[in-house]
Amino acid sequence: MNLLKRVKSLPARHTQSPAVLHESHPQAGPGNLSGPSRYALRFFAAMLVLTLVARGVSGAAMPQVSLTAPSQGTIVQQASATASISAGEGESLPLSAGITVDVLYASAGQTLKAGDAIARLNLTELQDALDAANVTLSQQQAELAQLTASPASITSTADSAWQTLTRAQEDYARTGDRTQAAVDEADAALTQALQAQDEAASRLEELQTQTDPAASEEELAAARQTLDEAQQAAEAARQALENAQNSREDELLAAQRSIEDAESALAQAEAADSQARSSAALTAQNNQAQADALQLEMEKNEESIALLTACIQSGGLICAERDTQLLTCDLTEGQPCPESGGLRLAKEGSELVAQFTLPSGQGDELSAGQAVIITQGSARTEATVRTVTEDSESVTFHVTAALSEEASGFRAGTAQAELIFSRTSYSVCLPVSAIRQDTQGSFVLTVEESRSTFGVRYTAQRVPVTVLEVGSDGQYAAVEGTIGGSVISSSDRAVSPGASVRVAQ
Known part of the structure; x- marks a missing residue:
């Protein structure tokens, strides 16, 4: 408005010096404009420039939006969790407590073949322990003989x-x-x-x-x-x-x-x-x-x-007696064997199980018999849910799934569990970022194009929709509504219905 006022004031200033104007401009002729005509032309030219400048300033202030077209798609409800793989049943490998571990050959989670060495114990300590055990056994046998001897007859008075x-x-x-x-x-x-x-x-x-x-x-x-x-x-x-x-x-x-x-x-x-x-x-x-x-x-x-x-006869070596998996290994080189539980092997015929935890919102939908995909490195197999136990204190569900008998390449340790609860196809799917909410409900914003002397104008239009389902990853949703074209999926600033926008190229 200030620019427009300045433009309107120009003729008034020029009329104050008509002599100068005459000196500066010759009389109108075939190739020349009269003084008033030249001023009018200048006025309209200035107005055009100012209009273009104003539209440029206004366009720079408009939100820039990105558009996406509704499309057919599949909404997936799934969950993932970090699982721990172990044998469903295990058994402890007997060890001589207190004997020093000279060398440790295996670690927890390792798959062993029959005869594979797990550790080597100190032979000197093994022989000393055997001698002491034999002495103790002799003492125990003598004490047992005294305890089981026939009692003296009781003389009756x-x-x-x-x-x-x-x-x-x-x-x-x-x-x-x-x-x-x-x-x-x-x-x-x-x-x-x-x-x-x-x-x-x-x-x-x-x-x-x-x-x-x-x-x-x-x-x-x-x-x-x-x-x-x-x-x-x-x-x-x-x-x-x-x-x-x-x-x-x-x-x-x-x-x-x-x-x-x-x-x-x-x-x-x-x-x-x-x-x-x-x-x-x-x-x-x-x-x-x-x-x-x-x-x-x-x-x-x-x-x-x-x-x-037996350990002395094997030279102090502790070996796997059959093909198995080392579930637990609490041995340390240079340290004595613990009293119990130092080595725990998968029981013969025991299946591998994956255990993981789900939040209540996902665990509620899980039941025994449902399939779970277990991935560990390059190994991938399908497992079957065996038990789902609710922990009321932490509001979580503890899940145990058995790996298939054909599963190979898995070992005790961390893995990834993936569960798919449902896959549903829909005719209209949009990014969740395109769906908006106000007091009237859910809606999307489409862009309406209009043309004028000064160019193309884009206006955001409100289109009500009904959200049918949102994917578990929160990226896409299925909607129902009359959507005439592309919708605004993102913008560099807030956009409201009726607002003018710029469409990103």
Whole structure:
């Protein structure tokens, strides 16, 4: 606008000096223009220049865009992950722990043929270990013989106590019989004495009542004497019976106490015997447990002796017994063999497996039986998914896939796993960069061409589309919509519908 004002002001300045204008320009003629005509021509020329300059400045400010044409294509849903290949099953190769590794010939992941050397162990240390193992075995055998020897017989005190009780019971019975006989005898004597007393009393009474003839004094005195003697004899018999009864009670009591003492002694003897048997049983149980443990130690020692002997016979070499794969090798030259797990080989007939992890969005779509492409260097094969395990803490899925039996050229180590979930063909596919989004939904921008006196003009036009599917790599998408031509796939600055653009050549 400032340039235009300057151009319009030019005639006014020139009209202030008409004399100069006349001196500078001759009269109009056949080959000359009059003064006003020349000024008009100059005015329109300036306007044209300014218009061209303005369009040039405006075009430089337009966004420059790149176009792409919609085309048929295939949208692929796939995933890739770094996998770890190993044998599905492995077994440890026995080693002599503590023996120094002089030379290491193989490394983890290496494929071995039968007879291939893996390591060489120190022969001097092997022989020293074998000698020490033989000494230990001799000691173990002697200790085992002591533990398994027949235990000494237990002397029972209960038998003697039982015999004492039996005799006490027999004595009680004999005492009872003997004292009862004495009591019975005393009782019989008392009965006879009382009968004699009654007879003597009856005789005296008879004499005292006799009247014809009356008893003499001598007869009465003799009868009284007989009665007194009979009474004394009855009293003596009564005392004898009482003594016999008292003696019976005393002897039976003594015999009963002897029985009780014998019963108590028997109970103590049986308790002592039971304790002795329990102690002997516990000792035998402990000895058996120690013997079992010692037997296991001896078996391990014998295995170690056999391993050491075989290793010495092979000159210290540890070799593969069959074609296999070295899964783990924790041996280091100059260092002793570890206690366990130093060498681990693929088990005979074991298949190779690839293990990898997928994020939840991809792992959700994976299931057992699905195919996986495993690549390791130049080797490439198809594997089958065996297990898919979700880790809820890390929101990931751990996948195990078995390589086909025909797979070759693979070894334990890192590989690449590729999974294809789907391949879908579409009639209209575009780069994802061409698809835009606003409050009204998804759309693309096409370029409309128009021509004028000043040239060709390109305008961005909004075309609504529906996104059907986006590839897993995020590069291309399938869309649905009425797209009349090429669409803007990229630009050097923001482009909005209706904006003028420059098309990159």
